[in-house]
Amino acid sequence: MAVDLAVDLNGLKLRNPVLLASGCVGYGHEYQHLVDYAKIGGIVTKSVSPLPRPGNPPPRIWETPAGMLNAIGLENPGIDRFLSEKLPLLNTLPCAVIASVVGGTMDEFADVAAKMDGADKIEALELNISCPNVSHGTDFGRDPAAAETIVKHVRARTKKPILVKMTPEAPDVVAVARAAEKGGAHAITLCNTWRGLAIDVESGRPRIANVTAGYSGPAVRPLALRLTWEVAKAVSIPVIGIGGIATANDALEFLMVGASAVQVGTALFADPAAPEQIVEGLGEFCARKKIDRVASLVKSFRP
């Protein structure tokens, strides 16, 4: 049975609903010999800021049960070097490319977004208003009014579809998602990491130089799934689910609660074949259930 895996996220068409998450696939070239980009829906680049950022001091990562902590600190080459050094390879990838955009102010977000406009290969922008590892990284993501304002502000400076990557730590995640929709977002990416902490008890010092760090991996999956369910019920734009997705079964859970697509992050580190295996597994599941379009699984959850 031929299963149609294609999804349409408010005009952003993907071969299948599996995207690789920002911060986990670099700018594509890092995994070009390990991931078959022709088999996945697309990638979201590491966040790009107006100027280069060296990132946080090491140690930056620490593994925890069923997950990991990271505090990379938005290390990136800046928009100008992104366009000159990273875009040429991205242009050759046989999948959708979404660029993650970050800044310290609304104008910085908008400046980066505007500079992306000339790059035709970039099909959409994902606003990272949810980085837990830099000061003020989640300012725009915690407050509905601020989220709406920044989306509107960037909206005015780019023609590309805008995805908004949410922080799960907003006091009212649903309100922020609604505000992003009102501001003109095409889709919601839910969600970035939770702030965690790990300590070396021998020294009494933190495992991560930044002290707190974003927590990701299978451990957070039930938390992200619950948020995805709640947000998908509350907004009419597509939701992209992310949080500990490592298998096709995990991806199916997110689709069923209302995600139109998913992003795979930490699981890519654990096994570069995971994203392709998820795509394969989605097809197998649909075939077994005699479902001809994967998109029809969205919101099929029966609580």
Added chain:
Amino acid sequence: MNENVHRAVAILEQNRTLADGVHVLVLAAPGWARDVKPGQFAMIRAPGPEPLLARPMAFMTADEKHASFGMKVVGRGTTALSLAPAGTELVVWGPLGKGFAAPAKGARHVLVGGGIGVPPLVLQAAAMTKAGMPPVSVIVGARTKAELFGREELKKLKLTPKIATDDGSDGIKGFVTELLKKEDLGPGVVVQACGPTPMLLAVQKIALAKGARCELSLEARMGCGVGACRGCMVPVSAEAKKSGRFTGREYLCLCLDGPVVDATEVDLERNLGVH
């Protein structure tokens, strides 16, 4: 990224215990380790969903059908691998990173390995011997005799290592750096070393003070092994920030820019300070 990197499902053919917590893993993976350069590493994932991340390990031997790695049990990942029986399937990807410089004609090469740092130097010694330019000295160390990696492999190469052990059970009682100090170092000598960071800091000081060229293979916690997660950063030295491949950079990304770096490129004191 190395063009010949690829993912494989390898079979753990042997899981040899040299001493308590010290293992040699022999993996069967036809074709996978064909083009390994000494000093390069692989990401090796323990079986099952946990622990999540693969562990970086430097190749000790590599040929058409097999690859072997030295491993010391330090945490959850290495514990899980130490318990894996022969026949276990392991997800691996590699070869990764930049290895040691190939032997240079006319140069005198001194290899220094401590503990878990010995395995990549065994592969370097093999490559140098094969190229007809064997190292003038191979200095290896371990806590105790039973924990010393590469004894058989070096013997096969007809190389007689100079040995240091913490307890004096083999060679001198003390550190590999004491043996290095006795070497005739200077311009025209290339010191290539791998081991714990405090040892590498001492090797760096000894070799550079005598005017030798020095390459160090460092270690760091890694998430992906391919430069995507940016987890394995090492501070660049003040000197290397001014010129060369790391101009203007605060940190190098060890899985891509290393694990072998020139000793002048890294600030190991700062690296120790933050760990």
